[in-house]
Amino acid sequence: MDGTPGLLYDLRMRLFIGIPLAVAVRGELSALAAGLKSRDDGLRWTAPESWHITLEFLGNTGPEQYECVAARLGELHLPSVPIALERLEFFARAGILIVAVRPAPQLRLLQQRVSAAAGLCGFTPETRPYQPHITLARSKGKGRSQESTEQKIKIHRQPAFTSYLAEEFLLYESFLGATGSRYEIRKRFSPPGPLLSGRAMWRKSKLPPDTCLRDTISARAFPARHPVPQRRFP
Numbered sequence: 513m514d515g516t517p518g519l520l521y522d523l524r525m526r527l528f529i530g531i532p533l534a535v536a537v538r539g540e541l542s543a544l545a546a547g548l549k550s551r552d553d554g555l556r557w558t559a560p561e562s563w564h565i566t567l568e569f570l571g572n573t574g575p576e577q578y579e580c581v582a583a584r585l586g587e588l589h590l591p592s593v594p595i596a597l598e599r600l601e602f603f604a605r606a607g608i609l610i611v612a613v614r615p616a617p618q619l620r621l622l623q624q625r626v627s628a629a630a631g632l633c634g635f636t637p638e639t640r641p642y643q644p645h646i647t648l649a650r651s652k653g654k655g656r657s658q659e660s661t662e663q664k665i666k667i668h669r670q671p672a673f674t675s676y677l678a679e680e681f682l683l684y685e686s687f688l689g690a691t692g693s694r695y696e697i698r699k700r701f702s703p704p705g706p707l708l709s710g711r712a713m714w715r716k717s718k719l720p721p722d723t724c725l726r727d728t729i730s731a732r733a734f735p736a737r738h739p740v741p742q743r744r745f746p
Contacts, residue, residue, distance in 0.1 A: 526686045527573045527698065529585070529626050530564035533646070534676040537597065538563060541611065544600070544671055545648055548609075555609060555649035562695050565595070565613055565644050567626045567681060570635050578698075580633035582683065585701050588625050593618045597646070597673035607651030611673075613644035622681065 533541070542560050549557060570581065596614040603610065613619070620642065627637045683699040 524572045524574050525578065527570040528684050528686060529567045529570065529681060530684060531567065531593070531595065531678045531681050533563050534674065536674040537676065540671065540673050541646065541648065554652050556652055557649045558647055562693065563646050565646060567623045568630050568638065570630060577633050581630055582699050584629035584632055585626065585683065588629060590622055590625060591618060593622055593678045594675065595678050596675040599670050608647055609649040610645040610647050613646065615642065615644055619644060
């Protein structure tokens with residue numbers, strides 16, 4: 513064998529599309545998580561830099577599909593999206609601790625358009641109803657620790673979060689590891705629709721005037737393990 517199949521497999525990426533969090537919201541979630549964590553909670557907590565609101569999971573993606581979906585997503589013309597976090601929940605069956613996000617009409621529209629764009633590139637759309645959320649932790653297993661976590665969530669007073677306007681969505685690559693997933697940004701998309709000005713957005717979201725959502729997550733260079741796409745992918 514000439515090794516080509518192995519090379520093609522290595523070039524495939526595990527991708528998803530999501531909305532990054534505002535700095536203020538990430539700080540509020542960090543404080544909330546710190547108050548809930550304990551040694552025996554039976555949870556694997558996600559890193560703050562990985563928090564996001566998923567729009568569409570794409571899965572394993574080859575170079576041609578990547579180029580296709582990146583181009584299609586760049587053609588979307590939509591307004592900015594209001595993001596409001598609602599309540600803390602623990603789904604025992606799935607074993608995940610989440611913060612639900614209000615499914616505003618603008619958010620639903622963006623998710624539908626993103627899903628349709630991905631479908632044009634051969635990706636299978638999600639059939640379950642869209643339930644926007646942020647995953648804070650995942651259960652390591654069932655037992656007393658999980659019951660303890662559920663009880664803690666029940667007695668914990670629901671926190672209040674800062675609302676904000678999302679001015680971009682991102683194409684992420686996911687890397688699986690022993691301690692959880694690590695995400696890197698592959699491409700940013702800023703809808704060219706009727707966005708608010710910077711001052712209006714800061715006033716609306718109550719963020720400090722020196723805060724920009726584009727700075728909430730830093731993009732990293734394409735890893736060296738992808739020698740060929742490094743010249744083709746942004």
